[in-house]
Amino acid sequence: MKKHLRLLPFILPGLVLYAVLFMYPTISALYYSFTNWDGLSPSYQYVGLQNYVKVSEDIIFRKSLGNNVKFMLTVVLIQTVVSLLLALQIYKKSKLNVFLRALYFLPTILSSVSVGFIWTFIYDSNLGALNKLLQIIGLESLAQNWLGNPGIAIFSIAAVQAWAHIGQMAVLFVAGLQSIPAEIKEAAILDGASQTGLFFRITWPLLAPAAAIVVSYTTIQSFKAFDLVFTMTGGGPNYATEILSTYIYSSAFLNYAFGKAATASVYFLLLIAVITFLQFKLLRTDRVSY
């Protein structure tokens, strides 16, 4: 016990920060989700589970959830596959690879609000660079109303989200690839493994912890991708890019329904917890051993 007490000063700052910045707001949100607080009035009433029923039936909440799933799947797929392919090209140590890693990482250090504004201009259907580029290379038929067409707007934003974070994920994969012992690969090659066999039987299974981090981080990140949506479309056109975080924001700050927003946050928290848990189970990170 004495030993534990001596260690307390080391963990206390972290624990206090975690409690104040994470646990307190989380518990507060849970508490307010059972009320009809408007965020301003000093008084409010307890409404039991009413908010939970209302939010689950809410047309906009359902649309947001559907959009969020589309957004997440697109981002997870593009981001994981492309960053893995890039990592396989640049994980070996050479000056060029170090430069390329830095280059791919560059979009990650830009503020996502700036990224949103930059891409809004690129996507502009009349003046934007993307449609102009397609026109120049003779692919005018592929020019789109990227952010104005409700059918593709969410995917246009997902592509930007992936673009901004592919470099970051590639670095995680590079770290994973570099930690795979070279002798295991050598042994497999000596045993006559093909490049495909080597990847699927040796590299990928041993890359599972890195892949789990990439996939779960990307999932969580894409679920809470508020800033890009907010700056690029504001949830429009006609709710086509409304996602859970923008739904929570507009419920709380534009519609003054904090109780409802808190309820949506609780659903959001549960959803992310379940998805992350399932991902870790499916990717079997606990089974990796050398």
Add this chain to the structure above:
Amino acid sequence: MRKWSWMTILVAVMLLVSACGSNSSGSQHNKQQSNGGNSGSEAEKQDVTLSFIHWRGEDVEVLDGIIAKFEQEYPYIHVETQVFPSDQYQSTAQAKIADGSVGDVFTVFPGAQFQAIARAGLFTDLTGESFVEHFEPNLIAAGQQDGKQFALPYQLVYNIPIYNVALFEQHQVEVPLDWDSFLAALEVFKQAGLTPIAFPGADIGPGQLMNSMVMNNAPDEDIFVKLEAGEAKLTDEWWVKTLAQFKELNDKGYLQKDAVGAKQDSSIALFVQEQAAILGTGSFHLASNKASNPNLKQGLLAPITVSADEAVYEGIHTTTFMLAVNSKSKHTEEAKLFIEFLSRSDIAAEYANGTGQNVTVKDVEYTSEELQIVSEWTTKHTRFQPRFTISNGEVQKAVTNSIQAVLSGVSAEQAAAEAQAIVEQQIGQ
């Protein structure tokens, strides 16, 4: 290990208790503050710092000059200004003024934000204050509730499309007075290779143009109040017709290509470069358009969606930038002195001519061409912006989103039905 688990649970329970308890103690504190709210007169002549919060970053220079004059007249009062971007202001102002530490004088948007702050009891009642008489009585209704004057609108805006007078003259197009002549005028510009209407469909366009499009389709000024009360529906003829007319404008190529994805910057660019005959926003862009293209000759033109003899209204006005005194402020008397100062006709004129915004104050002399264009409209029969009569933010969004839906190809009937379903959920039907 077990002891550690118990400690974790204990910390969690303490947090739960404090989370639950925080609001009641907060409200107690608020009550005490509001009881002592009128201590300003006792502290007369003592140095007072007034906090003034608003969203007009572009007016700061002019307001700073006005504040300097105010501080000269009242040397014991010092005004500290904080400015937030307008969208941020909509979402965060309430939280900032709630404890009275900032925003002794604050500004408020009409509609949903005004209603929310009124519900929270954060307005000081200004009814009967002498300076209320400095304002045009018919232009301050947006700051009233239950017969009380809670806020005083300062700016007067006309939410009517802007047209390029030179292009109209060049193509010999008269200002249309009914729907058929409006469409005919747009056809002339289309045939001339111009964009008839530059419409920022991705952001402010639907919320602006809907007002003049609906004003004669539903002449009842309480139509959106009735919508929120469940007495009118978006599937009724007035809104379906409005949506169908929006669709007609889009389908006939009278809005720029892909208008639903266009933001205001690109639409304004089309207009100031004289590639578009009409800009579907409002008078608040007159001054900035002129600054971008000094040769631009502009006027205001509201689409009349009915025949000339059926038209009831000529346009839309909004009174906004509503000045209010925080009920939680410790300096309400000084705050009122500041509003009184702003409402003097010479000060209001300085604000108006300096910022290019018309004001609601009486006897103000406008010097700039743009302000004169707007002041001509004060004699016309306009109605208060219908969108701001919607008190629920989600209902407002459902209404404007139904316009985006028709511009994306959905039929007017379907878009109206989908929006009505959201409205019914919001109003609890």
